[in-house]
Amino acid sequence: MRERSGRGSGGTGRAGVALAVALALTSCVGVTDREDFDALVDERGGGLSDDLVPDALGAVGDRHGTDAGDLDLLQISVNPGDGVVVMTVRDPGTPGNVDRFVYRTRGGLDPPEPVQVSITDDLDAQSFRVADTPALALGEEMADAAFAELGFDGPHVESVTASRSGGEVRFQMTVESDRARGQATFAADGTLVEAARQ
Amino acid sequence: MRLWPVALALAVLLFASGMVTILTTMAIWPGEAKLTAPLFCDDARSDPYVVRDTYSVQPGETSMTFTLYCVGPRGDHDEVGWARPFMALWALHTAVLVAVVGAVAVRRRTRPGPATAAAATTAAATTTPTDAPPPDGPVDAGPVDAVT
Numbered sequence: 001m002r003e004r005s006g007r008g009s010g011g012t013g014r015a016g017v018a019l020a021v022a023l024a025l026t027s028c029v030g031v032t033d034r035e036d037f038d039a040l041v042d043e044r045g046g047g048l049s050d051d052l053v054p055d056a057l058g059a060v061g062d063r064h065g066t067d068a069g070d071l072d073l074l075q076i077s078v079n080p081g082d083g084v085v086v087m088t089v090r091d092p093g094t095p096g097n098v099d100r101f102v103y104r105t106r107g108g109l110d111p112p113e114p115v116q117v118s119i120t121d122d123l124d125a126q127s128f129r130v131a132d133t134p135a136l137a138l139g140e141e142m143a144d145a146a147f148a149e150l151g152f153d154g155p156h157v158e159s160v161t162a163s164r165s166g167g168e169v170r171f172q173m174t175v176e177s178d179r180a181r182g183q184a185t186f187a188a189d190g191t192l193v194e195a196a197r198q
Numbered sequence: 199m200r201l202w203p204v205a206l207a208l209a210v211l212l213f214a215s216g217m218v219t220i221l222t223t224m225a226i227w228p229g230e231a232k233l234t235a236p237l238f239c240d241d242a243r244s245d246p247y248v249v250r251d252t253y254s255v256q257p258g259e260t261s262m263t264f265t266l267y268c269v270g271p272r273g274d275h276d277e278v279g280w281a282r283p284f285m286a287l288w289a290l291h292t293a294v295l296v297a298v299v300g301a302v303a304v305r306r307r308t309r310p311g312p313a314t315a316a317a318a319t320t321a322a323a324t325t326t327p328t329d330a331p332p333p334d335g336p337v338d339a340g341p342v343d344a345v346t
Contacts, residue, residue: 028250029226029227029228029229030227030228030229030230030231030232030248031228031229031248031249031250031264032247032248032249032250033249033250033252034249034250034251034252037247037249037267040247040269040273041269041273041275042273043273044269044270044271044272044273045272045273046272046273047272047273047274047275048272048273048274049242049270049272049274052274080273080274081273083275083277105275105276105277106276106277106279140272143272156273
């Protein structure tokens with residue numbers, strides 16, 4: 001009887017050690033691989049939230065010591081999956097100077113990079129004021145409108161870019177799914193202008 | 199003079215809990231960091247995920263890093279990192295260890311030692327039930343049914 005019980009406890013002990021070693025080697029309990037996490041983010045819509053762009057503009061405003069609504073943008077690009085916003089902004093103190101800012105949800109605002117301006121560039125015609133562009137804070141609503149219009153299965157927002165051309169501010173939202181890709185265009189107030197599969 | 203034992207015990211405790219935390223979070227159960235989500239995730243992004251990045255340092259050698267994310271319903275996410283969840287888990291493991299050690303210490307103090315137990319056994323053997331002193335106060339015999 002003693003010998004039997006000794007064998008039994010030894011077997012249990014060995015099984016426990018084997019389990020611990022297996023767990024230690026695999027190191028997978030409760031972990032999501034990066035590829036699976038990126039897929040999960042896409043499944044949920046791509047990660048575009050209403051606060052991403054306002055946070056980025058607020059950081060630029062703080063850097064310039066001014067309210068974010070008073071900033072004049074030449075262009076803004078959003079990559080929601082990576083949580084990165086790239087902004088080309090006129091210096092409020094010296095409007096003839098243009099800087100490029102990169103904002104990351106993890107890490108905040110990078111130092112500004114100066115942008116060369118051509119003598120032929122009409123900055124007044126190309127720039128738009130943040131306070132006059134409500135769509136900058138309507139990312140979720142715009143994404144829902146684009147998803148509904150495009151009708152993709154499992155869509156997510158790949159990127160959003162805003163610039164001014166022909167006197168109108170236009171937002172170009174790229175929407176992707178596993179099997180399709182499309183683009184939606186919005187006005188400065190967030191109204192959907194058109195959406196088309198590419 | 200009495201501070202040294204306390205400091206030493208504290209150092210041993212922190213070292214032990216630190217080792218447990220390293221072993222658990224880096225090798226066995228990295229997902230334990232999700233338990234710290236209430237500390238680092240807000241209501242808007244309340245789903246915690248521990249994401250593993252695997253790098254090939256050199257042929258035959260692989261390196262892994264873990265990162266805690268708080269994910270919202272639209273896929274928006276905050277990167278919490280690893281240092282803060284690790285520190286929180288270290289504190290948690292330390293608290294658990296203190297509780298376990300404290301419980302064991304209290305149990306040892308309240309449990310009669312070998313000499314006390316032997317004396318109690320001897321006393322019980324020499325004392326008959328009729329010799330036993332009556333308990334203090336009236337004996338509660340429990341509820342008694344009325345006899346009709």
